[in-house]
Amino acid sequence: MIWKTKTKHLKINDSSWLMGILNVTPDSFSDGGENVQLDLAVSRAQQMMAEGAKIIDIGGESTRPGAEPVSLDEELARTIPVIEALVARQPDVVISIDTSKAEVARQALLAGAEIVNDVTGLLGDENMADVCIQLGAGVCLMHMQGNPKTMQASPQYDDVVAELAGYFSARHDQLVARGMDAQCLCFDPGIGFGKTDEHNIALLKNINQLGVHDRPVLLGISRKSLFGRLLGADKIDDRIVPTVAMTLAAHQRGVRLHRVHDVMANASALKMWQLVE
Template identity: 55%
Template sequence: MIWKTRRLTLDLSHQARVMGILNVTPDSFSDGGEHLAVETAHSHALRMIAEGADLIDIGGESTRPGAAAVPEDEEIARTVPVIRRLRAAWDGLISIDTSKAGVAKAALEAGADIVNDVSGLLADAGMAQVCAGSGCGVVVMHMQGRPQTMQAAPRYEDVVAEVRAFFQERFRTLTAAGIAKEALCFDPGIGFGKTLGHNLALLRSLGDISVEERPLLLGVSRKSFIAGILGSDSLTDREWPTVAITANAREKGIMLHRVHAVRPNVEALRMTEAILNGTVADARPPVTRP
């Protein structure tokens, strides 16, 4: 399994990769306000890379439940300087977390390789064209509703079947729009328009929702459904359950993991892979240029 991005191609056949989360927002649920300054954001990105992240996902608009929308020019002002600074220092993979075509275009011009769109490329009619024209990697996430309302009353007849059907439709539509099959990656959108039961059903069935042999990206890091299980609102208490989910998902074949705390999740992946394969792989497998 490979995932083609604008500059580099990831081989996901044997070893899972970690995407480090870099929120340059004042209001993200976990780390809002911590990395608003360019230098602070850059230092945190380098720290995550040193801990084993192969991808850095930079977002300038919070998508937590109830979050307010951010104007396009403000989102660009938050993210593009950070992308430029990191691209000048690092040759690895940079992702822009946005649902706006204008932000994606500016980020790709600044050096990003991947567009990570929580709307599944549905929020902005121009997004598919931007992605197809750039040849970037694309993360297509499932979300029921919008961030402002998604957790009000999510309902499904069969959440696993409906998420998979969404992926199938998006695959057909986006490849018809000119996005290469190899550039697509799908995200079940844990916590985005789902109840605790929906999230657990998807986590149990991760091996059943991928389409067309495309990779899945899993983002569960520090999410509130963990608190619902543990009975604790502490973000610190969500770290090790996140690691546990990462290891369990790797057993199900999930090769991309979006997390806040990079090192413990990388270590969990390497340990799980050593058990699965009976061997110890290289710590940082190479990426290749297309």
């Protein structure tokens, strides 16, 4: 399976790819404020690459439940210098820009990013799809019911797995008809984005049903608050082991893209899993 990005063809086959999370925000739910300085952000990205991350996902706006939006200028100021500096120091890096703003995506892609990771599924900005198509970006299209400020108010589904599979299939067809190369797409079920814990568990159990049109699925469950509710893992460090467990469970179900904070723990677990599977 090939996932096309702006200049690369990523082979998403038997081995899993880790996408290391680099939030350059003051308010992200588990690492806000840790990487707001340029040198610290670049060093953290290089550390994650050394630990096994093949993609670095850079975000300048928190999407935690209840998060307030930030201005275009602020998001650009947080992300573009980091992308430019990281590309200069690590020319082989594969960068994903985590944004729902088309202008942020455009400038990030021109600065050296390869992938657009959009929690709104390219629907939050009317220009986003055109930017991705014109610049040939890889796209991670996430499902979210509502928006970060309201998404957990009262999410409702008749059959969450079937509805997400149908949504992904429809978005695939819409974007391909608009001119996007189908191989540029991957899908993220958006665990915790407009879903109850019951919905999240159903999606995790049946995540192999979400890879429509033979496109890869990305799982972003790292350090999520559902571990606190289900396991009493209120401290961030207590959520690392459950995250690794879900990475392995998802890998067993065919998922080959994993968006994580703790790269070394997940990389080590996947290496051992692959040695014995």
